[in-house]
Amino acid sequence: MRYILLIPDGAADKPVAELGGKTPLAALNPPGMAALAGGMAGQARTVPMGVAPGSDTAILTIFGNDVKSGYKGRAALEAAGAGIGLQEGEAALRVNLCSISSDKRMASHNGFGIEGDDALALADALARDETFSGLARRAGFTIHPSPTFRQIGVLANAGSEPFDLAEPHMILGRSIEEHLPRGGRADELTALIRASYLALSAHPLNISRGGRAANCIWPWAAGRAMALPDFADKYGRSGPVISAVPLVKGIARLSGLPAPDVPGATGDIDTNYEGKLDALLDGFKAGADFGCVHVEAPDECAHARDAQAKTEAIRRFDSRIIMPLLERMPRIDPDFRVLMLSDHLTLLSSGAHDGAPVPFALYDSRDPGRPRPFSEDSTRYGRYIADGSVLMDLLFERE
Numbered sequence: 365m366r367y368i369l370l371i372p373d374g375a376a377d378k379p380v381a382e383l384g385g386k387t388p389l390a391a392l393n394p395p396g397m398a399a400l401a402g403g404m405a406g407q408a409r410t411v412p413m414g415v416a417p418g419s420d421t422a423i424l425t426i427f428g429n430d431v432k433s434g435y436k437g438r439a440a441l442e443a444a445g446a447g448i449g450l451q452e453g454e455a456a457l458r459v460n461l462c463s464i465s466s467d468k469r470m471a472s473h474n475g476f477g478i479e480g481d482d483a484l485a486l487a488d489a490l491a492r493d494e495t496f497s498g499l500a501r502r503a504g505f506t507i508h509p510s511p512t513f514r515q516i517g518v519l520a521n522a523g524s525e526p527f528d529l530a531e532p533h534m535i536l537g538r539s540i541e542e543h544l545p546r547g548g549r550a551d552e553l554t555a556l557i558r559a560s561y562l563a564l565s566a567h568p569l570n571i572s573r574g575g576r577a578a579n580c581i582w583p584w585a586a587g588r589a590m591a592l593p594d595f596a597d598k599y600g601r602s603g604p605v606i607s608a609v610p611l612v613k614g615i616a617r618l619s620g621l622p623a624p625d626v627p628g629a630t631g632d633i634d635t636n637y638e639g640k641l642d643a644l645l646d647g648f649k650a651g652a653d654f655g656c657v658h659v660e661a662p663d664e665c666a667h668a669r670d671a672q673a674k675t676e677a678i679r680r681f682d683s684r685i686i687m688p689l690l691e692r693m694p695r696i697d698p699d700f701r702v703l704m705l706s707d708h709l710t711l712l713s714s715g716a717h718d719g720a721p722v723p724f725a726l727y728d729s730r731d732p733g734r735p736r737p738f739s740e741d742s743t744r745y746g747r748y749i750a751d752g753s754v755l756m757d758l759l760f761e762r763e
């Protein structure tokens with residue numbers, strides 16, 4: 365028996381006018397999802413009441429964790445996903461390379477899209493700058509270079525005082541002086557921000573970028589070291605979690621599950637769907653009895669508020685992962701179950717996450733049923749799961 369978890373991130377939605385008053389799922393009526401819904405379909409609350417909806421809280425819940433106790437912030441998960449193990453007492457932070465205008469306003473939270481060797485060159489310049497590196501050393505602050513605007517910082521001796529760090533994309537156009545760090549380690553983090561501005565503004569790369577300079581770091585989204593229960597101990601099942609995004613890889617690795625890197629898995633609509641499915645099936649061929657494929661694209665398209673792109677991302681997930689999975693799986697093991705659900709809603713209307721219950725489908729190859737439409741509406745009168753942390757028990761027939 366093999367058990368499969370499929371997560372089209374943020375696929376669920378509310379009806380929008382661009383799609384004739386339908387949601388992307390309802391407008392598309394994807395045949396693979398309809399086949400999965402032939403088994404059992406319903407809705408599940410994957411984000412507990414009172415918890416901020418996001419892939420972190422939702423996917424932790426789907427993997428059977430209680431996010432109301434002991435969850436310490438997504439940066440620790442992302443650090444684990446990037447292969448950075450936090451020691452007890454350390455905190456991870458997202459460290460954006462952002463752009464500060466000459467009148468000290470947040471001009472771009474991602475340094476006008478700085479990436480690749482340019483991003484690495486700026487991280488290197490910070491490490492070589494005497495003032496910045498001296499401050500960083502005294503603060504116990506390390507930047508793990510990454511070829512994106514999003515560096516990962518680790519702070520030793522994070523202490524217990526809560527961090528209070530502004531989200532850089534939320535202060536666009538505003539004066540940074542009013543949004544500098546507060547709370548835990550505020551003075552040291554502020555000094556690092558100021559020193560980074562002095563070090564990076566004079567960098568030749570930034571001088572050549574003119575008004576688009578990625579000239580300042582912005583630490584935020586701090587998360588303290590955290591441990592998750594071992595998935596294999598808890599459920600007696602194990603296998604790979606296939607995802608492009610560090611957050612999901614981090615949840616997997618902290619749960620003791622492998623999270624292999626798939627070439628061409630990008631987190632956007634042009635991701636390597638075939639490569640991801642192959643990685644899942646390779647896991648089963650190697651003896652795994654569990655496997656998960658997560659695709660970020662529907663969420664990203666919804667954040668961009670692009671209804672056509674989101675619908676296309678769902679169509680690709682359906683035609684390039686679900687359909688070939690149903691076709692190829694019986695040759696590996698005729699007995700398998702598939703749980704498929706969006707982790708949370710991502711609303712085309714606002715570009716924001718929403719924690720309302722999500723539609724799910726649970727397929728069993730031994731009793732596949734007949735295909736039926738899979739949408740937010742069609743699952744409304746199916747089984748209702750009030751606590752999404754029992755979904756793995758449902759998949760694993762443990763209830």
Ligand SMILES: [Zn+2]
Nearest residue numbers: 373374419707
């Ligand atoms: Zn998500």
